[in-house]
Amino acid sequence: MAAYRYVIADVFTDTPLTGNQLAVFTDGRGLDDATMQALALEIGFSETTFVLPPEQGGTARMRIFNPRHEMPFAGHPTLGTAFVLGAPLQLGVIALETGVGIVPVTLERDESGRIVFGRMTQPVPRVEPVEAPEVVLAAVGAERSLLPIELYDNGARHIVVTLEAAELGGLRPDGETIATFGITGVNCVAGAGSSWRSRMFWEHGEDPATGSAAGPIACHLARHGLVGWGEEIVITQGVEMGRPSALHARAEGGEGLIDAVEVGGNAVVVARGEFRV
Template structure:
């Protein structure tokens, strides 16, 4: 009976049992699409990664599945997979082939050689206005957004809503079924100032503890509308309300309303290893 090994990592944290959970199948060559999807549902994390041989000059190709469908791009699976692959390969940069192109992840080590941080260069998002923003605010249970409500598409589709205070973000109790009917990856509600920000991301499956694919767009949104400087790194705290506190670092480079580059970073820690026998 074939066995399929996987690693569990907590991502955007350096503390086990916090951050966003991720399963990484390190050799998925024997798995077909239906089995990958079934394994992602069986595990039940927000995403599961399947590693395959590179096809376009990267270090490896990865496929990302949530419990319902395959995803072209997602942040914490890319960072977590880079940590899992980078440790044994002793690489300084891991280039992962995704459905949204090759994403390089630069890895940092401490004096002992242990991986402690990674920074991914994300696809530059396309920005779109959101129709009927008042309806979205009603779904979220809040009155107004400080900045225009916009959608950022970097392979995932994220709406960014900016609230006046972190207490407003913490108090949100959105209409889950209505959110699930939106044709987006997630709705991200943020508040803060300077380089310190709080975020909650709501999607069809509830609330996400750490959303790397949204952290870059959040930095873009704040820079485009003048709340942070272009090139300034912000720190985003997420997952507090659901008991999985996470820390994400993000910055956007650009000017004149145009985005040139996006970088998102954080830590990850391996917490378990196992195998499926199918």
């Protein structure tokens, strides 16, 4: 029976017991696919990561599992894993090999050397129209979107719906209908200028901090003229769940084309443990 150590971090927050929970197995060597999936189910967080030796020139390879299946890319697991690895490795950039390629995370430190912020360069998303926007609105309990409803795919799939701020608290998502959209999150956003709020729904509930959606949200707002290209926005999420989070995002581009996407935030380690399997 082998022992596998893990770290639990709360991501997109600097306050323990808020943000989005993540378990990071810092050395996944010796674990097969089935055991990784079983551990992700046992822990029960939205995602769990397993760190492995690099294969493509990155700092490390990372595999991401939710309780049901492996994911090619996700935002808070990428940022959280970089925070966990960055402390012992003492590197300024952690380049994580994911299912959609290498995602670099630049880490910022204070005078004591403690990591205080991380910025990941995300894959540029593909944009697709949503064929039945009225079905999406009905699925979250909204009447209309201020901007066109579109789907963004950066390795994770996210629909973006833009609402008035007063509508966010009253949304009543229908998980059965959302499940018919496939492995897709529905992100309802509201705000102005650099300050935005978001709620993300998927078939099994709500997410407190969705890093893979923050980049597409910045892209969506820039493409439709509500923020400037290159302007950093702060997205508050998880408030209704009692796990507030803050995600910083910006998109570079112009004339409807996306050139680069960056998402940043903080993370805090809250627990360490060991599984014997």
